[in-house]
Amino acid sequence: MGKHISRFMIIVLLTVLTGCTGQPAAEGGHTEAENITLRIAWWGGEFRNEATIGVIKMYEQQHPNVHIEFEYSGFNEYWKKLAPSAAGNVLPDILQMDVSYLTQYSSLDLLEDLSPYLHQGGIDPTFISESNLSGGRLDGKLYGISLGVNALSTFYDPEVFKANGIAPPAESWTWADLDTMGEALKGKGTYLGTYLTPEQFFSYYLRQQGASLFSKDGEGLGYEEDRLFTDYFGRMQRLARDKLIFAPDIWMFNIKNPAEDPFYKGEALLGWGYSNQFISTVERYGKPLAIAPMPGPDQARGMFLKPSMFFSMAKSSRHKEEAAKFLDFFVNDVEANKLLKGERGVPVSSKVKEELKPFLEPEMVQVVEYIDWVEQNSSPMDPPEPVLTSKVVSELRSLYDLLLFGQITPEAAAAEFRLKAVGILKGNYK
Structure with missing residues (x-):
């Protein structure tokens, strides 16, 4: 229905x-000339x-x-x-x-x-x-x-890592390694990384757990436990609170301006995006960058070619x-x-x-x-997204803003997202 x-x-x-x-125009025959x-x-x-x-x-x-x-x-x-x-x-x-x-x-x-x-x-x-x-x-x-x-990827300048006394991400690095890097940066005035688009990177995290953002029939969420939501977005909220990922006002208003983007000023260790963005990122940065996988564990389950x-x-x-x-x-x-x-x-x-x-x-x-x-080192990508995905994503991004501003708890956000997303996908939510 x-x-x-x-x-x-x-x-x-x-x-x-x-x-x-x-009305569609009928296809007409034609000669080669x-x-x-x-x-x-x-x-x-x-x-x-x-x-x-x-x-x-x-x-x-x-x-x-x-x-x-x-x-x-x-x-x-x-x-x-x-x-x-x-x-x-x-x-x-x-x-x-x-x-x-x-x-x-x-x-x-x-x-x-x-x-x-x-x-x-x-x-x-x-x-x-x-x-x-x-x-x-x-x-x-x-x-x-x-x-x-393309594939999700991590971009970084080895020189920025060196200046902060931190080893660059290894091929098999993990979310725990990300947290450790963050601990080493506290109080230094350097960000851990840039904005992680919630629908893309939460989906990656879900895949690592054997789940997905949407169910196969496209009428619900593809994960049963809201713990997965609170684990992922709880980490993002902590990183924002500790000023280790970009404050919302930076990426909401200035992120398209390289002069205001901390990553392009050498003030952030990591940037994230799809691999086809790497070349334009290097051009904007003005110096060589390196590329690494997303954090593990279970990278092969989370990674996919898109x-x-x-x-x-x-x-x-x-x-x-x-x-x-x-x-x-x-x-x-x-x-x-x-x-x-x-x-x-x-x-x-x-x-x-x-x-x-x-x-x-x-x-x-x-x-x-x-x-x-x-x-x-990857698995097949998830099935095509449901027709009303854009509405679900809009709700997720709004909740993500509130999370990073500290105006909602991960538990409350998880419950609200499930309620709204399922309602949208079933056609019961305006």
Whole structure:
């Protein structure tokens, strides 16, 4: 019942945003010489935008009859722009898709199943492992081709560790080691680390315990014991109280400004994020950094390879065969990937990854080596998130703010989060 309510709510939302609902255009046949216009949309920063435009121009040069119109924006703005197109069933032919939205858009029958385009002159999966393909599968259908893979990771400057008389994290370091580092920093004016996004890192902690944030049916939480919540967020609250992780006012107001971010001023030991963020982090930092796994124990159970993002095809596209060919070019062409430099994640094509190695910058070599390590020390990622994940995450982030400000206990937050999250997922909470 909850799933049907959720889907209805999303359709209503999208329809309200656009004010009208159009009909999908029928796919028309065309000859190879016919001029074709494709539309593509993505979100990203300056480097991604310029690199993607470069790939588009390269494809157009090789396919003179194809013209590709493109648009890009920041992450939040992207989804706001996409909603009216989704409601009107006039999505771009090719759209960048995040794993958190894949369930939502596919459940509304807006995305094309890409399975028929494999091995048929469209998308060549020869050098793409099934594990890399499976991230875009839902109910046996392939709704997205992963552009690259990432993994949660720890970033640090060895010189900052040395200056504080602390050994950098070893490959097998643990949460207990993190606490020990924090004890050594008390009173020194140096932070232990940056902001840990609650939904990402709590999910990692749950995986280490053999649990997950969401249940398999998507209608509840994937952990029975609230002790797991209080253990994890109790640690975060203690670290904030001891001024060992960023105070909320720093990351709420100044975290996007490198001049105000303690990590970029050498005033924090650790930064956390997905591995594809490592290169831009090094560029902002201005000096070499190192990359390490997340804390253990049970890293192999907690770690996973995550599709950085997908390219999906709109079901309403009139030029699906040509769209599939562009997707293949983006994923499998070595020259195209030289431009992209793995910014969307380490390439999923093993052939492309191997042929790129001689051309990679040192920071990207670190990322590739790290992903190779994670591949050998990880478990399959959790199933795609429920449609209403964004609402659950919003509640979790609000509670996290209160926890770090010391305005709620971990026990009270755990109970409130369970009540609200289950209500949202079952369609009973506004």
